[in-house]
Every structure is written in structure tokens, then in C-alpha cells.
Amino acid sequence: MNLRRRLLWALGLGWGWGATPALFAQHVPQERLLQPYVGVNAVQKGRVKLEIARLADNGFNVPLKVSVASPMTAQDHVRRLLLLSNRNPRPLMAAFEFGPSSDQVSIATRVRLGGSQTVYALAQTSDGLWWLDSAEVEVTESACLDQT
Amino acid sequence: MTTTTMKNQNQVALTRRQFVVSSALASGGLALGFHFPAAAQSNELSTLGGSEINAWVVVRPDDSCVIRIARAEMGQGTHTGLAQLVAEELECDWAKVSLQTFTPGQNLARKRVWRNMSTGGSRGIRESHEYVRQGGAAARIMLLQAAAAEWKVPVTELSVEKGVVTHAASGKATSYGKLASQASKLPAPDPKSIVLKHPKDWKILGKSPRRLDTAPKVNGSLKYGIDTVLPGMQYAAIKACPVFGGKLVSFDASKISSRRGIKAVVRVDDESVAVLADSFWRAKSALEVLPITWDFGPNGKESSATIAERLREGLTSTNNVFADIDQGNVAEAIQGAAKKIEAVYGTPFVSHACMEPMNCTARVTADRAEVWVPSQNAEASLAALAAVTGLPLEKCEAYNPPLGGGFGRRGGTQDYVRQAALIAKQFPGTPVKLIWTREEDMTHDYFRPIGQCRLVAGIDAKGDMVGLHLRVSGQSINAYVSPHNIIDGKDRRQLQGYWKDPGESQLGYTVPNLKVEYAMRNTHVPVGPWRGVNTNQNAIYLECFIDEVAKAAGKDPLTFRRNLIKNHPKHLGVLDAVADKGGWDKPLAPGMFRGIAQFMGYGSYTAAIAEVSIKGNDVKVHRVILATNCGHAVNPVQIASQIEGSVAYGMDSLQSESSVKDGRIVEKNFDTYPIARMYQMPKIESVIAPTYDFWGGVGEPTICVVAPAILNAIAAARGGKPVRMLPLKNEGLRLV
């Protein structure tokens, strides 16, 4: 077997699968997704808890809940919370602003997911630090459509 | 009736061997059965008395191996193929293999260890082959490690065949059944260290072991979703508004509620009403005479004529149209051409017409919801159930019996699950079996989208095509189901088969001046994926038109294509294979005519030749030869079976349409919507010509070349007069 074929073989799936560009939206890598908001700052996992079902039906109405552990004092509180999608045509789904008048940060809403993806909840605390939680959601209706 | 040959057409790859369908494994079918969870007691998947080596493989003390299968079985044989993939790497005895399926709840409970359960897009094998083979290989490695540890010898000194492990140096031997318990305690090997077998070493893959489900299907013992029976079950018949987008205003239950066996008449949602009774006949009969008031809304004025008008506008409009390919200068090339050929083709809405009508059995209480539903994606059924009941996924379950036809209707669209759950919610604890009548099924489909296509070609003095302008004006599936998936307003999916990019659905022709456009023109009729999706109508438009151009150029259709296709060796490969097998260069008997077509879809290359004769208005299809290159052939007989099935399905769409009048679908049953019948079926010959350098799909690719090959044969029989507007009855023709 010649070298080229051996190489193609080693690639496992081979070049024949998934080579069509831009047929549907691709997933944005995490770093590129968060960069417009966090800039060069580090993002830590923690303090944020994102709750969303693992499977969603058609993606039009997916309930989610986000909470951020914080004493919510003038000195130590959550400034803002962003909900991001790594697949939707508009990555920023919602942004929430809080002040010390917020008692705790716990949001529930319903989002639109344009296909199976990872949803991110990104929070910035008053000290300027960024915190993250993420969850994968399989949108089952699109699982069939994705298959051209 | 059918013959199949395997052909190695790639001179670089392997030795020039003819793979012949082997019956060597035919007798060693899946003897030990099929473990199907009709009702899981818990989220634990049973190990059936054996040890779970990893998620994919359970080995029992008697050396029998249970292989876990994630995808649905809807007649395409994916279960057998997936088992073969695992068994090949596992090195077990195929005669001792049985299959086990699991529920989506069990998959979720194990963090989706079995990954995707969706069966569609011809991806059952090609999407999962690598990780299931790795699962089989990993289990083999762990079993060998257990033997090595027991004998205190290096694992490299061991060999295994058919589940028997031997150590040559010492003469020791043992079997998987004895090693299973120890192996199950070992850590899984690093996936990166696993090397999968080369096809030339395949013993189980590439062969065609007999399927388990053929006998039960023929003798009627197989239980489909529609056969579900639960204690205390009630039956529901449903009517949704006949006009899509309309609303249910009211109904007068008093007119039927005193009929025998009627339990209730309920509003299901804002567009449907259902009757619940102790038998389906009683429910259905009562529903037929229930007075119902609908609000049809503005869509009540839509018809095939209003839709056709909109599509026609799109053919030449400058609005809402984009070019996916625009190379050279098509207008100039055609303008300056020696001869110009122009045509408009049209394809109607087509219905899935699954033999088993839509159905779902649901049981809902305050803290648990379950459905028994034939589904192409059990996870989709589960998600739909959770959404409608408001219960979390963990409190829901979906059981997936074998399907009496899926074809894309039972995947992303789970409307019958939502309906059954909404009814069952009103009767907590009572199992409700919802069945759609044939009429409801046929008029409430997610149809193959309607479309028209305008093609203009220019040929030079030598008869070569110098320019081609193709524009599809039709309904977009994405716009109906998931519009946000359309990037920059350009729905490329509707141009499937015409893409420049290699890999999935590439255009096989090279034309110096080429423009391929799509004008989105929508309707109120729901559309969705129909086996082959857009490759069906796109293959008809292009392949039938190419024959018209060939005729105008005075060239043989095969020769004309060969000239266009020379830059695409794999497209050419199947064209040559079908021409060879079909004896294109040999003369036909008097009165017989032939047509040829080639196309690419779902990662595979296909071509077909059809031989027909016409008597008056009766078209008889005598023989269809098909060639496919799907990359790797896991189970050749199964591929041939898929090809045969695709011929039947392709012939359906030649003779039927779902037309629209007063906003609703007209054709309600098989009297007005004819499908392929046994007596119409031709002799089918298939050539499977894998090149082993990619993994292409099998369920859908061959369907798209069936209709154009037959249409081209019909045109040849009529002295070159093409059939442009389907179905055949528009030309007064019918299949016999």
C-alpha cells in the first residue's frame, strides 16, 4: 500500500466525510467565543452554575437556569453575566447587569439553540475576574437535519 | 431476481481482487437473538448474565458476546453492520454474537457513552464506524491483558481467533468467557494506542451474514410500534387541521360521546382534536362523524397553481436568488454558442408513505412519562416527550421498537410523540395509543420540497458543452425547520449534488462556464428530509437535461457524460462500472430503450442504467443496473438490499404527487397516490465498487439516480421527447 493511502487510512474517517464548508454553522472554539468579552484576561471555571437539559427537542424553547455564588456586597458582587452560544448565528444570547441591590444572582430563562452545541455562562465579578460554566446540549431535531 | 457483484476499481489501493458476495457466513447468522428493552425497570442496562468489558461489549461465561447497538433499525440493516464492525475488532466468534439495544434514558444516565442514537443522513455506519470499532478493539485488548496477567506472560506473545486466546510457546489456551470477569475490571486502553485492522485482514466485515429480522418480518411475528399493547390501554384517533397553519375552533363532542366505547373527545393543541376509545376502530369511526369547526386562515387559498406561479417567478427573478457556483462567463458563453438548449423541469411534493403509519403509545403521570414509539432517533422522542410534559429528562423514557419505514419522517419530526403525550397527560396513568389513519398520515407529512429548475446550455460546433446555467426555484427545508441554519441567506442545502467541494455531494461535471443558482420560494406546506432529500429532484433536473443536451449535440449520453466527468475519477468510476455491467455498448432487443444517470450524495458515488419499453401510455421498467462506490463495504448483501429498496422508493416518486387544493393536500391514500408495486419492479443488478479510501453512506445515495435513469430511458423510447414535469401522469404515462 502506498504512502498516501496509508496516510489516508491513518486518518481514520478519511477525507470524504464532512469536507463541505459552510453548509451549516460550525462550532466556535471557546477561546475565540469568549475573547470579545474577556480580552486577554483569564477565565476560571467556578462560582457559576449553569443548569440546562442534556437533550433539547427542537431548540426553540430550551429552559435554563444560571446562578453565581456571591455575597453580593458592595465590595464583592457580580457585575454582569453573559449567556453565550458557540453555534448560534448571534453568539451572545443575553447579558445581565447587577449591582449591590441584587440579592443573589440566579436567573432563569428560555433560550433558542440553533443546533447541538455548548452553552456558556460567563460572569464577571466586581474584582474584574471572569468565571465560567458550560454545558453541552444535544438538539435532537437538528441531529437529523445536520445530516444533510 | 437480483445479482450483485463487488468490484475493486481502484488500481492503486489493494490487490486486484474481485470481491464476491460470500455465503460463508450466511449460515452463522445472529443466532442468539436480539435483546430489546420493552420496558426498562431502571436506568441500568442489563449485562444479561455476563461481564461488561466496556460499553460496547458484554461477554458471557459461555463465550457468547453481546454487542450494544445505538442506532435504530428501520429495514436498512444497520444493526447487523454495526455488530460486524465491533465483532471484527473484538475477534470473537460471530456465531456467538447477539445484539442489545438500550434506551435514551440509559444513554443519558451514562453521560451518552454510546453517543448519537440518531439514524438518518446515511450516517449509521459512516459516522460511528471508527468509535465502535475502537470499542471492539479495546475490549479485545482488555481480554488479552486478562489472559496475559493470568498466565504471567507478555501480552505480545498471545494470539486470538474466534474468542479463543492461545499462548503458542506454552500451548496454553482459554476463551473469552473465562476471561470476561477479570477483563471487566481492567482499565480501558488509551484510544490513541489502538490500531484498527486493515480491510485486507477483514474476516467478518465485507461479508454478508444473514440478518436476524428477515424471518420475523416475513412471518408476521415482528412487533412494530403499532403493535404495542399495554394493560388498560386506550386508543386515540386524531385530526389536525387539514390546512397547514390553520386552527381548531371548536367541536361538538355530544354528537359522538354516547357511541359505544368512546371514552373522551379532547382538544390536543390549538390545531387538533382526538377521540379516545377502547378500540381504534371505534375511535376512528367516531372521529369521522365528529362535527368540527376549523379556522383555515389565509393558507386556505393556496393551491398547486398558486405555488407553481411562485416557483415560476423564481426561475428568472433577480430577487432572493444566489449563485453557489459562478465561474467563467455563462451568459456570454451561451450567447456565443453554436446551439442553445433550454428547459424547465418540475418535481412535486412527495410523501414518505411509510407502510406503518405514524403512531405513538404514551403513558404520563405527574412524575413519569414514557412513550413506545418507532423512531429514527430515540433521543429526539425523549426530548419531545420531556418538552411537552414539562418533566425533566430523568423522569422520562422512550422505547424504540422496529420501524415499519422511516425514510426521514421519524427522525427530527416527532409531532406524533407530542400529540400522544398531550392526550395521555389528560388521562394520567392510562396508556394511550395514538395511531394516524392513512389519510391523516398522507396529508400531514413533512413532504419532499416542491421545486422547479430552469436549465440553459450552450454547445459549440464540436458538440461540447461550453456553458451551463442551472437555477433551482423551490421550497427550502431549512427555512421551514431551522432557518437560523441558513448562513448569509444562502441555503446551500437545496443545491445538494451540485456542490463544487469534494466529499459529500459533489458535482461530477466540469463545464468551463458554469452558474448554479438557488431561488428560495416557500409554501405553507411542511417540508422535511425524504430519503435522499434534495439529491432526488436535483439529479432529475440535471441528469435528464444532460441527456437533452447530448441529443442536441448528436452524442451518445454515456460518451457525452464521460467527456464532462473526466476530472472526477470516482464519479467516472461508477459511471464506467454501471456501463460495463449494464452492457451499454451492446444492442438492446427491439422495443427496448435505455437511459443512464450518475450523481453523488451522502459521501457516495452512484450511477444507474434503466431499460424500459413503452406500449401506448404504459411504461414497463424491465431492468435497472446500479453501481455505487461507498468507500468501504461492510455488508455487501445489505448494500444490495438497500439499492433494491431505493429502486422501489425512487419509482414511487415517478408516479405520485401530493398536490394542493384549498390549502390542503389532496391525495389521501394509495388509490390516488400510487407507489411501486411488486408487478412493476424490474430486475435489479448492483455493482458495489468500493475504493477503501473513504467511508460513504448507503441508505440514500442510490435513490437519486433511479428516477432520472428511467426518465432518460422513457425519453429515448419517445424519440428524445423528455418528461419534464413530474409525475408521469402529467404526460399521460403510467408505470405497469
Place this chain on the structure above:
Amino acid sequence: MMHSRLQIIPAKLPSHMTTVRLLIRHPMETGFRFDVNGSAVSKNVIHTLTAHFEGKQVFKATLGSGISADPFLEFQVRTPQSGELVLQWQDDAGETGEARARVSLAN
């Protein structure tokens, strides 16, 4: 006039945490849908929502097409004493909506 449903679960002393639940009737038109002629339907979503308690802003949400039609929002505000809660929102077409409620703290 945008219809909405506002539910207040007032704080139970000594906690000052009041839960606010709002459901607004609005299509949240994404701008990605197409009409029968293939033209995109214009985007129109509720883009800004604020909550004021006793005249002071206590919460702000910027929403987009990623929020489902008939947007639902639940959040907490600190209500140290009884008072009036006013929610206001606006969509891309310039339409505004409002919901108010009296928060009465219980013992």
C-alpha cells in the same frame, strides 16, 4: 401594547430576596426566518429590560434573538422594605412595555 404576566414572590423576612417572574407576549422575531418569496422577515426582538425598585435600577437585561419567543425571565432583587417594582422593556421596532407590582414584605 405588549401583554405580559408578572409574578412576584416577595421576600420573607429576615431575607430581603424577592423573586420576580415575568412572561412577555412577543414573537422575538429573529430576522432569520423567510417568507414565501424567500425574503427575510425583519428582526424584532426585545433588546432591553430594566427593573426599578423604588425608583432605583436594580436589574438590567440585554436580550437578543437567542431568547425564545414569549420571553420568560426570572431573577432576584433585594427589597429591604416594601415598595413598588417597575419593569420596563423595549423592542427593535420601538414598542415599549411595562409591568408594575407592589412588593409587600411579610413576616
